[in-house]
Amino acid sequence: MITMKEIAQECGISSATVSKIINGNDEHISEATRALVLQTIKKYNYVPNAVAKGLKVKRTNTIGFILPDISNPFFPEIARGVEDAAESCGFAVTFCDTDNDPKRELTSFQLLRSKMVDGVIFTRTLRHSSFDDYLSVNLPIVVVDRRVETTNRNVGKLFVDTFHASRQATEHLIARGCRRIGFVGAANDYDDVRYLGYCSALEEAGLRVEDALCYKSDYSVETGHRGMKAIISAGMPDGVFCGNDLIAVGAMAEIHSMGFTIPTDVRVVGFDDIYLSRYLRPALTTVRQPAYDMGFEAAKMLISHITEGTPLCTLKMKHELIIREST
Amino acid sequence: MITMKEIAQECGISSATVSKIINGNDEHISEATRALVLQTIKKYNYVPNAVAKGLKVKRTNTIGFILPDISNPFFPEIARGVEDAAESCGFAVTFCDTDNDPKRELTSFQLLRSKMVDGVIFTRTLRHSSFDDYLSVNLPIVVVDRRVETTNRNVGKLFVDTFHASRQATEHLIARGCRRIGFVGAANDYDDVRYLGYCSALEEAGLRVEDALCYKSDYSVETGHRGMKAIISAGMPDGVFCGNDLIAVGAMAEIHSMGFTIPTDVRVVGFDDIYLSRYLRPALTTVRQPAYDMGFEAAKMLISHITEGTPLCTLKMKHELIIREST
DNA sequence: TTGAAAGCGCTAACAC
DNA sequence: GTGTTAGCGCTTTCAA
Numbered sequence: 206m207i208t209m210k211e212i213a214q215e216c217g218i219s220s221a222t223v224s225k226i227i228n229g230n231d232e233h234i235s236e237a238t239r240a241l242v243l244q245t246i247k248k249y250n251y252v253p254n255a256v257a258k259g260l261k262v263k264r265t266n267t268i269g270f271i272l273p274d275i276s277n278p279f280f281p282e283i284a285r286g287v288e289d290a291a292e293s294c295g296f297a298v299t300f301c302d303t304d305n306d307p308k309r310e311l312t313s314f315q316l317l318r319s320k321m322v323d324g325v326i327f328t329r330t331l332r333h334s335s336f337d338d339y340l341s342v343n344l345p346i347v348v349v350d351r352r353v354e355t356t357n358r359n360v361g362k363l364f365v366d367t368f369h370a371s372r373q374a375t376e377h378l379i380a381r382g383c384r385r386i387g388f389v390g391a392a393n394d395y396d397d398v399r400y401l402g403y404c405s406a407l408e409e410a411g412l413r414v415e416d417a418l419c420y421k422s423d424y425s426v427e428t429g430h431r432g433m434k435a436i437i438s439a440g441m442p443d444g445v446f447c448g449n450d451l452i453a454v455g456a457m458a459e460i461h462s463m464g465f466t467i468p469t470d471v472r473v474v475g476f477d478d479i480y481l482s483r484y485l486r487p488a489l490t491t492v493r494q495p496a497y498d499m500g501f502e503a504a505k506m507l508i509s510h511i512t513e514g515t516p517l518c519t520l521k522m523k524h525e526l527i528i529r530e531s532t
Numbered sequence: 533m534i535t536m537k538e539i540a541q542e543c544g545i546s547s548a549t550v551s552k553i554i555n556g557n558d559e560h561i562s563e564a565t566r567a568l569v570l571q572t573i574k575k576y577n578y579v580p581n582a583v584a585k586g587l588k589v590k591r592t593n594t595i596g597f598i599l600p601d602i603s604n605p606f607f608p609e610i611a612r613g614v615e616d617a618a619e620s621c622g623f624a625v626t627f628c629d630t631d632n633d634p635k636r637e638l639t640s641f642q643l644l645r646s647k648m649v650d651g652v653i654f655t656r657t658l659r660h661s662s663f664d665d666y667l668s669v670n671l672p673i674v675v676v677d678r679r680v681e682t683t684n685r686n687v688g689k690l691f692v693d694t695f696h697a698s699r700q701a702t703e704h705l706i707a708r709g710c711r712r713i714g715f716v717g718a719a720n721d722y723d724d725v726r727y728l729g730y731c732s733a734l735e736e737a738g739l740r741v742e743d744a745l746c747y748k749s750d751y752s753v754e755t756g757h758r759g760m761k762a763i764i765s766a767g768m769p770d771g772v773f774c775g776n777d778l779i780a781v782g783a784m785a786e787i788h789s790m791g792f793t794i795p796t797d798v799r800v801v802g803f804d805d806i807y808l809s810r811y812l813r814p815a816l817t818t819v820r821q822p823a824y825d826m827g828f829e830a831a832k833m834l835i836s837h838i839t840e841g842t843p844l845c846t847l848k849m850k851h852e853l854i855i856r857e858s859t
Numbered sequence: 860t861t862g863a864a865a866g867c868g869c870t871a872a873c874a875c
Numbered sequence: 876g877t878g879t880t881a882g883c884g885c886t887t888t889c890a891a
Contacts, residue, residue, distance in 0.1 A: 206669070221861075224885070224887085254648065254885070255648070258884075260581075260583050260868065261866080261884080267647070275611050276612040280608070282603050288628070297628070301619070426807075454808070481605075484812065486788075486812070486813040536868065546877065549878075551870060552871095561877080583868085584867070587868085587884065588869050
C-alpha cells in the first residue's frame with residue numbers, strides 16, 4: 206500500500222502539501238502542484254490510511270452498533286437505517302451482537318472503545334446491567350428502543366412510546382370483544398412497559414390481570430409456542446397480546462396446531478411489524494415501529510453530534526397500530 | 533483516555549515493559565512489576581489503543597463484510613455467523629451494504645481498505661463488475677454465495693451447489709406431477725445457475741422451457757407478486773420454482789389473492805429457507821442453505837488465514853431440499 | 860506557496 | 876529484567 210510520503214516524493218514535494226490537498230486545505234496551493242498531486246494519486250490508486258489519520262486526529266469516522274442479535278428480524282432494518290445514514294456521511298459501522306448477555310455487551314463496548322470509535326448506538330440487553338460503566342468513558346452514545354434513566358449529556362435516546370402502544374394494542378383486542386386476554390412477552394429487568402401497557406388497558410376496562418394468562422420468557426418464536434400452550438391449558442383465552450411479532454408467530458402456530466382458528470377462537474396482536482407479518486395467514490395485526498427510521502435517525506443524531514457538536518437529544522418516534530386479519 | 537505511557541509513569545517504569553506485559557511477552561519480567569502493572573491497568577481502567585497498535589503492527593483485527601442488503605432476511609443469519617466467529621477470535625467486523633450497486637460496492641471496498649481491515653468477506657452484487665479491482669490490492673477475500681472465476685491465492689470461496697439444488701427443487705415439482713412449471717428469479721449478470729438448474733430439470737424430463745413462464749427481476753417480494761401475475765396471465769402453471777423465499781412469499785400471496793389454492797392449483801418451492809418460511813401457510817417447501825454456518829466458516833477461514841497463514845480454500849456447503857406443505 | 864518537525868499511542872529490536 | 880530508540884502514516888503549527 207503506497208503512502209502519502211511516497212506520493213510526495215514522486216511529485217518532488219513534501220507530504221505536508223499532499224496532506225493539505227487531500228483534505229481540501231488547499232487555498233494557498235498552486236494549481237500546478239495540486240493537479241500534479243491529484244494525478245499522481247490517481248495513477249498509483251492511492252488511498253489515504255485512515256487509521257494513521259485516526260490516530261493523529263482522534264477521529265476514526267466509525268461508529269459502533271451494539272445490539273442483541275442481528276438475526277432477529279427486527280434489527281436488520283434498524284441496522285440498515287444506521288448503515289445508510291453512516292455511509293452517506295462517510296462513516297463506517299461495526300456491529301456487535303450481545304445475545305442479551307451483559308458480559309458480552311461490556312466486552313463489545315471495550316472492543317469498540319479500543320478501536321476508537323467516535324460513538325456507539327446501543328440497543329441494550331434486557332438483563333440488568335449498570336449503565337454507569339458506559340458513561341464513565343467519554344464516548345457519545347445513543348440508546349435505541351430501550352429506556353435508560355440518565356440525563357448525561359453524552360447520551361441521546363430514541364424510542365417509541367411502548368407503554369402507550371401496548372395499551373392501544375390491548376384496547377383494540379378489548380374493542381373487538383375479547384374479555385379473557387393473555388400476554389406473552391419477554392422477561393425484562395428494567396422497563397417492562399409492554400406488560401405494563403397491557404395491564405393498564407385491562408384495568409381501565411375493568412378486567413382482571415391474571416397471572417395464569419401471562420407468560421414471560423424471551424423474544425423468540427419458541428416463547429410464543431410455549432406461552433400459548435401454557436395459557437390455553439390454564440383456560441382458553443379469546444385474545445393474546447404478544448410482546449413482539451416473533452412471539453406472535455409462535456403463538457399463532459401453536460393455536461393452529463391445537464386446532465383453533467384465528468381470529469374466530471382467539472385474536473392475536475403482535476409488536477414491531479417485521480416485514481413478514483403481513484404475509485402470515487391470517488395477516489398479523491401488530492404495532493408498527495419505524496425500525497429503519499429509528500436506525501437512520503439514531504445514526505444521524507450521533508454523527509452530527511460527532512462532526513458538528515449538535516447536542517444529543519431524546520427523540521420519540523411514532524408508532525402505529527396496523528390492523529390486519531388476526532384480530 | 534489514559535495511555536500506556538501514563539500507566540508506565542504511574543508504575544515508574546518504561547512503556548516497553550508495560551507493552552510486553554500486555555501482550556504476554558512477559559517471560560523475563562519480574563512477578564513484582566507484572567503485578568504492579570496489572571493492578572494499575574485495572575485501577576485506571578486502561579484499555580490499549582487498538583488503532584495505534586494497528587498502525588504499528590499492520591493488523592487491525594477487523595474484517596469487513598460487504599453484502600447487498602442486511603435487511604434482506606437471508607443475510608442476517610450469515611452476518612450472525614460471521615460475527616460469532618470473529619468475536620471468538622477477538623476480531624471486529626464492519627458491515628457495508630451495497631444495494632447491489634457495483635459503485636457502492638467499490639466505494640465500500642475502498643473504505644474498508646483505508647481502514648486497514650485485515651480481510652473482507654464478500655457477497656457480491658449481481659450486476660457485472662470487474663473483480664480484478666479487488667484483487668490488485670493485496671487483501672485476503674472470501675467470497676460467499678456467489679461464483680467468481682479466479683485462482684488467485686488471495687481469495688477463498690464458499691457456496692452451495694446452487695445449480696444442483698435448483699435442479700433438485702424443480703425435479704421435486706415434476707415428481708409431484710407438475711408439467712407446466714414457472715420460474716421467478718433475479719436477473720443476474722454472471723452466474724444464473726438457479727435458472728440453469730431449473731432449465732436442466734425441465735429438459736431432462738422432456739418439458740419445454742417457455743419464456744412466457746419465466747420472469748426475472750430482483751430478489752424481492754414484489755418480484756414474486758409481479759412474476760406470478762405475469763406467468764398466470766400467460767396461462768395457468770401448475771408449479772413455480774422461485775429464486776428465493778422472498779420471491780416465493782410474494783408469489784404465494786399473489787396466487788391466493790387471485791383465488792387459487794396452494795398446492796392444489798399450483799405448487800411452489802423457494803430457495804434459502806429463511807426462518808419464517810416454515811411459518812407461512814402453507815409452509816413453504818424450499819432449499820435450505822446453511823446461512824449461519826456459511827458465515828461462520830467464511831469468517832473462520834479468513835481469520836485463520838490472517839492469523840496463521842492457513843491457505844484460503846474453496847468450501848462447498850451442503851444444501852437440503854426441505855419439503856413442506858406448499859408442494 | 861511550501862516544508863520541517865513534532866507527535867498521535869503503540870511495538871520491536873537491541874542495548875544495558 | 877528493563878529501558879532506549881526508531882518509526883508505523885498521517886496532520887499541524889510555524890517558519891521560510
